[in-house]
Amino acid sequence: MHEWALAESIIRAAEEYASRNGLQRISLLRVYLGELQAIDHEILGFALDNLRREAGVAIDRIEIVEEEAVFRCNRCGYEWRLSDTDLPEEAREAIHFVPEAVHAYMACPRCGSRDYVVVSGRGVRIEVDLEG
Amino acid sequence: MSWALTVIDPRWAMARERLRGVGRVFFVESSKGGVGKTVFSALLALVLAEKGVRVGLFDADFTNPGLHTVLGVEPVLEAIGEDKGVLPVEAGGVLFMSIAFYTGGRPLGLRGYEASSALVELLAVTRWGGIDALVVDTPPGIGDEHMDLHWLRPDTRVIAVSTPSRLAVESLIRLIEYLGSQGIRVAAVAENMSDKPSLRPLAEDRGIEYIGPLPYDPGLEQALGSPAGLRSTKPYRVLRRLVDRGLDTLGWWR
Numbered sequence: 001m002h003e004w005a006l007a008e009s010i011i012r013a014a015e016e017y018a019s020r021n022g023l024q025r026i027s028l029l030r031v032y033l034g035e036l037q038a039i040d041h042e043i044l045g046f047a048l049d050n051l052r053r054e055a056g057v058a059i060d061r062i063e064i065v066e067e068e069a070v071f072r073c074n075r076c077g078y079e080w081r082l083s084d085t086d087l088p089e090e091a092r093e094a095i096h097f098v099p100e101a102v103h104a105y106m107a108c109p110r111c112g113s114r115d116y117v118v119v120s121g122r123g124v125r126i127e128v129d130l131e132g
Numbered sequence: 133m134s135w136a137l138t139v140i141d142p143r144w145a146m147a148r149e150r151l152r153g154v155g156r157v158f159f160v161e162s163s164k165g166g167v168g169k170t171v172f173s174a175l176l177a178l179v180l181a182e183k184g185v186r187v188g189l190f191d192a193d194f195t196n197p198g199l200h201t202v203l204g205v206e207p208v209l210e211a212i213g214e215d216k217g218v219l220p221v222e223a224g225g226v227l228f229m230s231i232a233f234y235t236g237g238r239p240l241g242l243r244g245y246e247a248s249s250a251l252v253e254l255l256a257v258t259r260w261g262g263i264d265a266l267v268v269d270t271p272p273g274i275g276d277e278h279m280d281l282h283w284l285r286p287d288t289r290v291i292a293v294s295t296p297s298r299l300a301v302e303s304l305i306r307l308i309e310y311l312g313s314q315g316i317r318v319a320a321v322a323e324n325m326s327d328k329p330s331l332r333p334l335a336e337d338r339g340i341e342y343i344g345p346l347p348y349d350p351g352l353e354q355a356l357g358s359p360a361g362l363r364s365t366k367p368y369r370v371l372r373r374l375v376d377r378g379l380d381t382l383g384w385w386r
C-alpha cells in the first residue's frame with residue numbers, strides 16, 4: 001500500500017526534525033491529509049501507529065486532520081472544490097499517487113484553463129508540536 | 133519557552149532516504165533540448181543491465197516524458213505494482229518509473245513548483261529495491277527538477293549530453309560553468325549524433341571524462357520501443373564498448 005510509504009515518510013521526517021534540533025520527544029505530530037490525494041485515513045493511522053514504535057524519536061500523540069481540496073484558476077481567478085467536480089475513477093487513482101497529475105485530468109470549470117493552483121488539500125504535510 | 137508549530141513536508145526526508153539506498157545516481161542533463169538525453173539515458177541503463185548491474189531508470193521530464201516510448205512500455209496505471217510504495221516496471225532488464233504511468237500519456241502542464249512537488253512525491257514513494265545504479269533522464273534546461281535532484285543526492289554523477297553543433301556546445305559550456313559555480317562537478321560529457329570526437333578537448337581540458345562519439349544511427353527510429361532493437365543500434369554498441377573498456381564515471385562496472 002502506498003499509505004505505508006507515506007507513513008514511513010512522515011516518521012522519517014519527524015525523526016530527521018528531532019535529530020536536527022536535538023530533541024528526544026515530540027509531544028504532538030499533526031498530520032494533514034489533503035482530500036485530493038485521498039489517503040486512506042484508517043490505513044495511514046494504522047501504519048503510523050506501527051511505525052512510531054520503532055521510530056528514533058518518542059512521539060506522544062499523532063493526530064490526523066482532513067483538509068478539503070480547493071483550486072483557484074490562475075487565468076480567471078475562479079475558485080472551486082474537488083467535490084464540485086466529477087473525476088473519473090482512473091483519474092482519482094492516478095492523482096492519489098501524484099496529485100499534480102490532476103492537471104492532466106481537470107480544467108477550470110469556468111474558463112477551461114489547466115493553469116490553476118491547488119490552494120489547499122493537496123497531499124500530506126505535518127506539523128510538529130513540542131509542548132502539546 | 134514556547135515553541136512555534138513547525139510545518140514539515142515529509143516527502144523530502146523519504147525521497148532522500150530512498151535515493152540513499154541506491155548505489156550510484158547518474159543525472160543525464162543538457163541545457164539544450166533534443167540532443168539525445170532520453171535516448172542516451174535508456175542506452176546507458178540497457179548497457180548496465182546487460183553487464184548484470186541492477187539498474188533503475190527514472191524519467192524526471194514531467195511535462196514531456198519520453199522514456200516509456202523508447203523502452204516500449206505502455207503508460208498505464210495498471211503497469212505499476214504496489215507494496216508499501218510503488219514498484220518500478222521492468223523493461224529490458226531495467227527497472228523503470230515515470231510520471232507517464234499516472235497521466236496515461238496525457239498532456240501535463242505544470243508550474244515549476246508543481247514539477248518539483250511531483251518529482252519529490254514520486255521519488256518518495258518509489259521502491260527501487262537495492263539497485264546498484266539509477267539513471268535519471270532530465271528535461272532540457274536548468275530548472276526546478278535539476279536543482280531538487282542535486283540537493284536530494286549531492287554526490288550524483290552528472291553526464292552532460294551534447295551534439296557537436298555550436299548551439300549545443302555553447303549551452304554545454306554554460307551548464308558546466310553553472311554547475312561548477314554550485315559546487316557540482318560534471319563527471320562526463322557524452323557526444324551524441326557525431327562521428328568525430330570533437331568535444332574531447334573541451335571535456336578533457338576541464339578534467340571531465342569524455343564519452344563518445346556516439347554515432348547518428350538512422351536505424352534508431354525503428355528500434356524505439358524495443359530494448360532488443362535498441363541493443364543492436366550503433367550508439368548502443370559504441371557505448372557498450374566504452375563501458376567494457378572502463379569509464380571512470382561509472383566506477384567499477386565493466
Ligand SMILES: Nc1ncnc2c1ncn2[C@@H]1O[C@H](COP(=O)(O)OP(=O)(O)OP(=O)(O)O)[C@@H](O)[C@H]1O
Binds near residue numbers: 171324
Ligand atoms: N544517436 C542517435 N542516432 C539517431 N537518432 C538519435 C540519436 N540520438 C537521439 N536520436 C533522436 O534524436 C531525437 C532527440 O533525442 P532525445 O529525445 O533523446 O533528445 P532529448 O535531449 O532527450 O530531448 P529533450 O531535450 O526534448 O528532452 C529523437 O528523435 C531521437 O530518436
Ligand SMILES: [Mg+2]
Binds near residue numbers: 171269
Ligand atoms: Mg528528453
Ligand SMILES: [Zn+2]
Binds near residue numbers: 074112
Ligand atoms: Zn479559469
